[in-house]
Amino acid sequence: MTSSPTVGVDAEASTPTPxxxxxxxxxxxxxxxxxxxxxxxxxxxxxxxxxxxxVLAVGSGFFTKSGEFTWSxxxxxxxxxxxAGFANSAGLSLVTALVGAIAGAxxxxxxxxxxxxxxxxxxxxAAAGVLAQFGGVMLAFAFIATxxxxxxxxxxLRDTFGIDIFAGGVWLYELPGLVLPYxxxxxxxxxxxxxxxxxxxxxxxxxxxxxxxxTRASFWARIGVPVLAPAFIASLLLLFxxxxxxxxxxxxxxxxxxxxxxxxIRAALTSExxxxxxxxxxxxxxxxxxxxxxxxxxxxxxxxxxxRWQA
Amino acid sequence: MSRILLRRALGATAAVTVxxxxxxxxxxxxxxxxxxxxxxxxxxxxxxxxxxxxDLEAAAKAEGQLNVIALPRDWANYGEILDLFAERYxxxxxxxxxxxxxxxxxxxxxxxxxxxxxxxDVFDLGLTVALKNTDVFAPYQVQxxxxxxxxxxxxxxLFVGDYGGxxxxxxxxxxFAAPTSLDDLLTPAYKxxxxxxxxxxxxxxxxxxxxxxxxxSGGTLDDYQPGIDFFGSLQKAGNLLKVDVTTATVxxxxxxxxxxxxYLNTAHQKDNPAFKVVVFDGTxxxxxxxxxxxxxxxxxxxxxxxxxxxxxxxxxxLWLKGGARPVRMEAMTDAGTIDATLAAALPEAPAETxxxxxKQSAAAGTLLGEKWATAVQ
Numbered sequence: 057m058t059s060s061p062t063v064g065v066d067a068e069a070s071t072p073t074p075x076x077x078x079x080x081x082x083x084x085x086x087x088x089x090x091x092x093x094x095x096x097x098x099x100x101x102x103x104x105x106x107x108x109x110x111v112l113a114v115g116s117g118f119f120t121k122s123g124e125f126t127w128s129x130x131x132x133x134x135x136x137x138x139x140a141g142f143a144n145s146a147g148l149s150l151v152t153a154l155v156g157a158i159a160g161a162x163x164x165x166x167x168x169x170x171x172x173x174x175x176x177x178x179x180x181x182a183a184a185g186v187l188a189q190f191g192g193v194m195l196a197f198a199f200i201a202t203x204x205x206x207x208x209x210x211x212x213l214r215d216t217f218g219i220d221i222f223a224g225g226v227w228l229y230e231l232p233g234l235v236l237p238y239x240x241x242x243x244x245x246x247x248x249x250x251x252x253x254x255x256x257x258x259x260x261x262x263x264x265x266x267x268x269x270x271t272r273a274s275f276w277a278r279i280g281v282p283v284l285a286p287a288f289i290a291s292l293l294l295l296f297x298x299x300x301x302x303x304x305x306x307x308x309x310x311x312x313x314x315x316x317x318x319x320x321i322r323a324a325l326t327s328e329x330x331x332x333x334x335x336x337x338x339x340x341x342x343x344x345x346x347x348x349x350x351x352x353x354x355x356x357x358x359x360x361x362x363x364r365w366q367a
Numbered sequence: 368m369s370r371i372l373l374r375r376a377l378g379a380t381a382a383v384t385v386x387x388x389x390x391x392x393x394x395x396x397x398x399x400x401x402x403x404x405x406x407x408x409x410x411x412x413x414x415x416x417x418x419x420x421x422d423l424e425a426a427a428k429a430e431g432q433l434n435v436i437a438l439p440r441d442w443a444n445y446g447e448i449l450d451l452f453a454e455r456y457x458x459x460x461x462x463x464x465x466x467x468x469x470x471x472x473x474x475x476x477x478x479x480x481x482x483x484x485x486x487x488d489v490f491d492l493g494l495t496v497a498l499k500n501t502d503v504f505a506p507y508q509v510q511x512x513x514x515x516x517x518x519x520x521x522x523x524x525l526f527v528g529d530y531g532g533x534x535x536x537x538x539x540x541x542x543f544a545a546p547t548s549l550d551d552l553l554t555p556a557y558k559x560x561x562x563x564x565x566x567x568x569x570x571x572x573x574x575x576x577x578x579x580x581x582x583x584s585g586g587t588l589d590d591y592q593p594g595i596d597f598f599g600s601l602q603k604a605g606n607l608l609k610v611d612v613t614t615a616t617v618x619x620x621x622x623x624x625x626x627x628x629x630y631l632n633t634a635h636q637k638d639n640p641a642f643k644v645v646v647f648d649g650t651x652x653x654x655x656x657x658x659x660x661x662x663x664x665x666x667x668x669x670x671x672x673x674x675x676x677x678x679x680x681x682x683x684x685l686w687l688k689g690g691a692r693p694v695r696m697e698a699m700t701d702a703g704t705i706d707a708t709l710a711a712a713l714p715e716a717p718a719e720t721x722x723x724x725x726k727q728s729a730a731a732g733t734l735l736g737e738k739w740a741t742a743v744q
Contacts, residue, residue, distance in 0.1 A: 137740055200610065205559060206620045226559040229609040311611035312566050313740040322569075328470040328493050329567060329574040330732040 114345060117338025129339035138320065142343060144231055145316040149299035152238035157292040159239070160246020164254045167247075172255070181251070184244035191241045196308035199237050203228060231315050237305050242295050249294055253287030286361040293355040297348050317344055408667035412524065413508045414675065417668070420510070423675065426668035428458040433669040436487040437473050439466040441614060443530055443630050443656075444689025448682055452673070459669055470496035470571065477503055477661050488670035490659045493571035495728045497526040497657040504659040507671055509678040514698035519655055529677060530630075530691040531655030533646045534572075534579040535714060537632030539623040541641040548647060549583045549597060552624070553604050561601060562608040562622040564631065568735045571654065576626035577735065578723060579652040588723045591731040592738070599742040607743060614638060628654065629714050633690030644714050651717030655694065680704045687713075 117129045132138060163180070170177045202209045205226060213219040227233050257280060265275040303318035310316075314323045317340055323330075324337040406417050408426055417423040427433075433452075440446030453461055464485075465476065470493040480486035490497075490504075497504075501521070508524040519528030536546055543560070546552055552561050565573035581587070581594030601607040608622060616622040618638035625632060632644045658677060664670045676682055683693035687709045699705040723731065 137737075140740075197615075200616070200621055201619070204610075204619075204621050205608075222559060225605040226608055308611055310609055312563070312607070312609040312743045314566060314568065315740065315744070323566065326469045326472050327569040328496050328571050329569060329728070330736050331471065331495060331499050 110341075110345070113338050114342045115338065116335050117340075117342050119335060119338075121332055121335060129335050130342065132336055133339055133343050138317075138340065138343075141315065141317045141320045142347070145300055145318075146347070148231065148234055148238065148316060149296045152235055152242050152299045153292055153295035155235075155239050156242025156246050156295050157250075157288065160243045160291075161250055161254075161288060163243065163247050164251045167251065168254055168257075180247070184247040187244035188241055188248055191237075191302060192304035193308050195237050195240060196305050199228065199240075199309070203236075229310055229312075231310065233309060234306055234316075237309065238299050238302065242299065245295060245298060246291055249291040250287060253284060253291075257283065286358050290355050290358040293351050293358065297351045297355070300348060300351070301344070408671065409505065409662075409664065411667070411671060412506050413512075414510055414671075417671075420675065423668060423672055424456070427666070427672035428456065430666040430669045431458060432460050432462060432484070432666050433673055434462045434464060434486065434488045434665065435673070436464040436476055436489075437466060437468050437470070437491060438463060441634055442689075443634075443691040444685050447688070448677070448685050451682070451685065452676055455676075456672075459672075469569070474500050474503055477663075481663055484665040486661060486663065486665050488661055488664040488666050489673050490657075490661065491529065492526065492657050492659060494655065494657060494722075495571070495725070495732070497521075497659060498725050501525045503662055505662045505664070505667070507660050507674055509674050511678045511695060511698075514695040515678075516694070516697065519694055526657040526659040527674075527678075528655035528694045529658045530686040530693050531653055532629040532631075532691050533714065533717065533720070534575045534652040534654070535627065535629035535632050535644050535646045537617075537625045537627060537635060537642055537644050539620065539639060539641055540643045542620075542623055545643065545645055546624075547645075549580060552606060553600055555604075557606045557624060559605060559608055560622075561606045561624045562610060562612050562616075562626070563598075564612045564625060564627040566739070568732070568739050572627055572631070574728075574731070574735070575628070575652055575654050577739075578721075578731070579626070579647075582650040582652060582721055583647055588721055588727045589730070591734050595735065595738050595742050602743045609743070617642065628691075630690035630692075633714075646714045646717055648717060649719070651720045653720045653722050655722075684709065 118125060118127075120126050120128075167177055167180060199207075201207055203221065204210065205222060205228075210221055213221060222228075228236075261279050262275055265279060270278070301318065303322070306316055306319055307322065310319070314320045321337045321340045321344075324333040324340065327333065406422075406426065408417070411417060414420055414423050417426055435449070438445045438449065440449065449461060449463065452459075462485075464487060465472070468476070470490075473487060473490045473492060474496060477487055477490070492500075504525045506521075506524040509527070512520075512524070515527060519531075521527065536552070538546065543556065546557075551557070563573045563576050564570065567573040567577045577591055577594035577598065578588060579594070580597040581591050584593040584597055586593035598607060610616060610621060612622050612625050612627070614635065617625065617635045620639075625635075629644050629646055632642070635642045658674060660667070660670045660674065678695065680695075680699060683695050683699060684704075684706045686693040687696070687706055690713065692713065693699070696705060696710070700710070
């Protein structure tokens with residue numbers, strides 16, 4: 057009983073080609089190659105348009121407006137309002153990432169039963185690809201038009217069913233109001249990132265489990281969850297970072313009080329009533345980079361483990 | 368200016384947007400600075416430096432371009448003003464850059480693009496930003512300089528008030544009774560209905576709304592706390608609406624009651640004829656925007672021609688048509704050149720008017736930075 061599963065798994069893992077493919081590039085790297093040259097345009101692009109602006113922006117946090125070195129901007133990160141902003145951002149990101157990840161994973165699971173080449177699967181794939189990027193002002197406006205105070209759905213619910221979704225106040229333009237629009241782009245992103253992991257669950261594993269007298273529950277407990285956990289956590293972290301850095305949707309919806317960090321950066325940069333705080337924006341950006349950096353470091357750790365099963 | 372419109376929120380920084388727009392719209396003007404007559408336009412402080420007004424026109428036409436920034440076409444009738452300039456001077460191409468950026472971003476655009484022919488030539492700025500950045504401006508006095516009240520211009524002409532108005536409350540009269548005082552807005556009738564054009568820690572118009580609430584609550588501009596408290600109560604009453612106000616939100620009825628400059632509220636009547644404007648009795652809060660010329664303007668003669676154009680009778684009346692009070696209004700009323708019908712259509716001016724000093728603005732800015740976010744939470 058104890059020896060037979062090992063045979064089955066080993067047989068599965070060693071026979072197909074995928075396990076040997078990842079090794080090939082590593083071997084090729086040992087001999088000298090000009091292959092890196094192909095990466096140069098992309099590397100230059102990333103350097104110019106991502107790394108350099110990041111360094112400049114964060115660097116500005118360490119200087120006064122007149123160019124002298126200072127810690128005061130970075131010290132301002134301890135300000136209660138700034139801390140509240142980080143807490144709000146993190147809370148919002150966590151809630152929408154969790155909801156998005158769970159709902160997205162369920163969608164993936166439902167899709168698993170469909171034909172991978174079929175019309176349903178490809179339309180959901182396509183829709184997810186588009187909707188994951190449907191953030192920003194268009195999304196904010198879509199929500200105003202549907203569940204705003206004069207929104208189609210709001211009025212329908214109120215006039216036809218007598219349900220006033222804003223009975224307790226207009227929550228759409230507050231921090232909690234951001235949860236729905238965020239989830240709207242988080243779920244499709246989860247579908248895109250998690251689907252490949254779920255498709256990697258080989259039917260043979262389930263068959264092996266059944267053959268050996270396992271149940272549905274034991275399949276998920278012993279095989280499904282352990283195999284999928286790293287991919288799920290990696291996707292969750294990606295969703296967190298995605299929400300944490302979102303800006304435009306919030307800017308259009310919650311105009312008062314700059315309650316999340318990206319809006320505080322906007323305020324510091326463009327305010328025409330409180331002047332001379334441009335460099336604080338650099339310090340805030342530094343704070344965000346630290347948070348996202350941590351999340352991404354975790355992501356790559358988890359991803360490395362997840363990649364094992366995705367060959 | 369407080370063009371916190373939705374487009375702004377797209378997230379590009381001013382510099383990037385300006386550069387991109389300008390690159391697309393602007394070809395070079397090789398002989399910037401030195402006009403045909405050998406006049407150095409960049410240092411001219413009045414039309415006499417060019418000779419006659421016709422010489423100024425000729426110098427501007429030789430430059431062939433004018434870069435303006437932060438002039439939304441639905442703001443104080445700027446659309447019509449820009450079109451009139453284009454019609455009168457077809458040889459001068461107007462490059463309308465980043466119409467929705469803030470005053471602070473106008474200055475950033477000038478600094479980022481300094482030395483390029485894409486830099487803005489002229490600015491339209493809130494007072495706080497104008498006072499802080501006089502080192503970026505070139506002094507210039509238009510021909511109608513004497514008509515401009517001393518209180519509304521920098522003595523050498525570094526920046527000059529151009530149009531202004533009173534902080535007002537616009538409301539959809541088909542759904543709400545006219546508010547007669549601040550306290551009316553706290554009643555349940557206005558539940559979830561009252562919005563401010565922007566966040567007062569960012570936008571001049573919203574800042575002025577808190578100033579108005581302060582003086583209407585019996586406070587003075589030395590301390591904006593009563594105004595902050597008012598909006599705090601408005602939030603507690605569930606009446607404050609935090610969505611960003613745009614023409615679209617007013618047209619759709621999403622923001623039925625709006626604190627904004629009277630000329631901006633008036634402009635919404637185009638989309639919603641039932642939208643009415645109230646300037647409360649008692650102390651009013653006024654604000655003027657200011658024109659200034661970029662010291663290193665790539666088209667210095669065109670920049671100066673634009674100033675002469677803006678301060679002409681005709682364009683002052685165009686601002687009036689947009690519901691704003693042009694800076695030469697008093698002198699033009701005396702001279703009989705003001706459009707009397709348009710002037711009569713303006714909301715009645717309050718008995719007493721206040722404008723914050725630079726010091727009061729700075730103190731209020733600091734206070735708002737500390738208190739606003741928690742007050743409206």
